[in-house]
Amino acid sequence: EAQVTQNPRYLITVTGKKLTVTCSQNMNHEYMSWYRQDPGLGLRQIYYSMNVEVTDKGDVPEGYKVSRKEKRNFPLILESPSPNQTSLYFCAIRNRGTDTQYFGPGTRLTVL
Amino acid sequence: GESVGLHLPTLSVQEGDNSIINCAYSNSASDYFIWYKQESGKGPQFIIDIRSNMDKRQGQRVTVLLNKTVKHLSLQIAATQPGDSAVYFCAENVGTGRRALTFGSGTRLQVQP
Numbered sequence: 001e002a003q004v005t006q007n008p009r010y011l012i013t014v015t016g017k018k019l020t021v022t023c024s025q026n027m028n029h030e031y032m033s034w035y036r037q038d039p040g041l042g043l044r045q046i047y048y049s050m051n052v053e054v055t056d057k058g059d060v061p062e063g064y065k066v067s068r069k070e071k072r073n074f075p076l077i078l079e080s081p082s083p084n085q086t087s088l089y090f091c092a093i094r095n096r097g098t099d100t101q102y103f104g105p106g107t108r109l110t111v112l
Numbered sequence: 113g114e115s116v117g118l119h120l121p122t123l124s125v126q127e128g129d130n131s132i133i134n135c136a137y138s139n140s141a142s143d144y145f146i147w148y149k150q151e152s153g154k155g156p157q158f159i160i161d162i163r164s165n166m167d168k169r170q171g172q173r174v175t176v177l178l179n180k181t182v183k184h185l186s187l188q189i190a191a192t193q194p195g196d197s198a199v200y201f202c203a204e205n206v207g208t209g210r211r212a213l214t215f216g217s218g219t220r221l222q223v224q225p
Contacts, residue, residue: 042215090155099144103155
């Protein structure tokens with residue numbers, strides 16, 4: 001079964017203090033993606049990566065950065081977090097040639 | 113646990129009954145659909161999927177029906193159990209390069225013992 005881990009699971013921070021949420025997978029899947037989940041808005045894609053060193057914007061990329069230096073890791077970076085980035089974040093993975101995405105356990109971020 | 117929606121439609125059923133959760137999708141070009149289950153404090157968990165060239169697919173205790181004419185998807189759960197209580201999302205995948213999933217807003221299923 002696909003294993004996706006995220007750290008931290010919970011984080012409370014203040015406006016402007018840079019933070020990184022890590023995502024790691026043990027499946028050697030090429031595709032990785034970040035979503036945020038907000039009440040009434042569902043899950044929306046932030047960024048995705050088709051492979052190492054290949055990343056692209058999703059539907060709501062503003063205020064976020066990502067990197068994909070190695071296949072197993074896909075960190076989400078908030079250079080200057082703002083309160084509107086308070087949300088529940090999920091990392092997802094997908095194997096090449098398939099469409100099913102498997103999600104991590106989530107990271108609850110609160111920006112004060 | 114984590115709140116995934118403040119005003120989600122809720123379906124309440126008795127343990128042992130069958131449940132039907134409905135979803136209207138938005139894009140007639142979508143070619144792949146997934147149902148996810150999300151329990152409090154956890155990420156979405158894959159339940160069952162279906163491609164647009166099919167109209168029905170069955171899994172263990174679950175069946176997905178697809179009606180492309182009216183862009184409607186349903187998830188049927190047989191003999192609903194308390195462990196089925198969760199929020200259920202349908203997601204559609206349009207045939208674009210990034211293959212992002214577009215999620216519905218979800219339905220909360222409450223199973224009464």
